[in-house]
Amino acid sequence: MKIFILTKKSIFFISFIVLTILIIFTLYLVFKTDNVFAVELTYNSIVSSNLNEKITKLTSGKEKKAYFTFDDGPNATITPKVLDILKEENVKATFFVIGKNVEEHPEIVKRAYEEGHYIANHSYDHHNNSLYKNEESFIKQIKMTDEAIGKAIEKKDYCSYVFRFPNGYMSSQNKEKKKKARELLEEMNYSYIDWNCLNNDSMKKYTSTQLLENLKKCAKNKDTLVILMHDTKDVSNSSLVLKDSIRYFKEKGYKFENFYDLVE
Ligand SMILES: [Zn+2]
Known part of the structure; x- marks a missing residue:
């Protein structure tokens, strides 16, 4: 017993x-x-043609989706603050990084990558004169930037597949040169994307309240949003209104995605 x-x-x-x-x-x-991504991006990934189509149609989507994008970083002060807020709010975003900044702060890019954010290409030096000097210099800047990202995140042959033109493709500067560069991107299997919503932080003159108001105004009556913000110090500080911006879209019923959701 x-x-x-x-x-x-x-x-x-x-x-x-x-x-x-x-x-x-x-x-x-x-x-x-x-922390595991569905797609590990390298030059051999078969995502590009599909991705191109999805990106072209993205902002005409009828679903309430918000793609937060941060340009011109990484920056030692602002980017970690942005990452902290994204983590707190459980939002995955996309960072359009500048190659030479990646070389200065690889640890920040690594953190962003490991926290599930998409690391995309925004040229090596952001200077139109050197970027569009000739075909070789454009291709070189794309490659150098992806190489810097790959080194930072310890992924050999990293390919970002998504490029954003400095100042945007839609801006009136360097129209003809950008048209040619667009063809080069296509040959290299890269897509490019601008934005359809912004808080105008690059205007450098807005208070936090104004930044938030600018964003709300810009997002009005739009379903899928590609939101442009900057994670640098020389502009109005978007990191101060990021939490409120995210919460505003959460209240409005938006889902947050990044470009990984397009390459899956
Ligand atoms: Zn830029």
């Missing part, structure tokens, strides 16, 4: 241990998948 009781106790104990291990393992998997 005594043995039976002991066995019963033992079974209960073993079940308890097994259950605990299962729970811990499940939690580990849940936590782990948060």
Whole structure:
């Protein structure tokens, strides 16, 4: 009888241990998948033609989706603040980084990547004169930037597949040169994207309240938003209104995505 009781106790104990291990393992998997990307981007990934089509149609989408994009970083002061807020609010964004800034702060790019943000290409030096000097210089800037990103995130042959023209493709500067560059991008299997919503932080003159108002105004009556902000110090500080901006869109029922959701 005594043995039976002991066995019963033992079974209960073993079940308890097994259950605990299962729970811990499940939690580990849940936590782990948060940091694993569906697509590891390299030059050999087969995502480009599909991606191009999706990006072209993106802003005409009828779903309430917001793609937060941050240009011109990484910056030692602003980018970590932006990353902290994105983490707190559980929002995955896209960073259009400048190659030479990546070389200065690779650890920030690594953090952004590991926290699930898409790292995209915004040229090596952001200077139109050197970027559009000739075909070779344009191609070189794209490659140097992706190389810098790859080095920072420890991924060999990293390819970002998404480029944003400095000042945007739609701006009136360098129209003809950008048209040619667009053809080069196509040959290299890259897509490019501008934005359809911004808070005008690059105007350098807005208070936080005004930035938020600018954003709300710009987003009015739009379903899919590609939002432009900057994570640099020489503009109005978007990081101060980022939390409120995210919460505004959350209240309005927007889902937050980044370009990983397009390449999956
Ligand atoms: Zn820029």
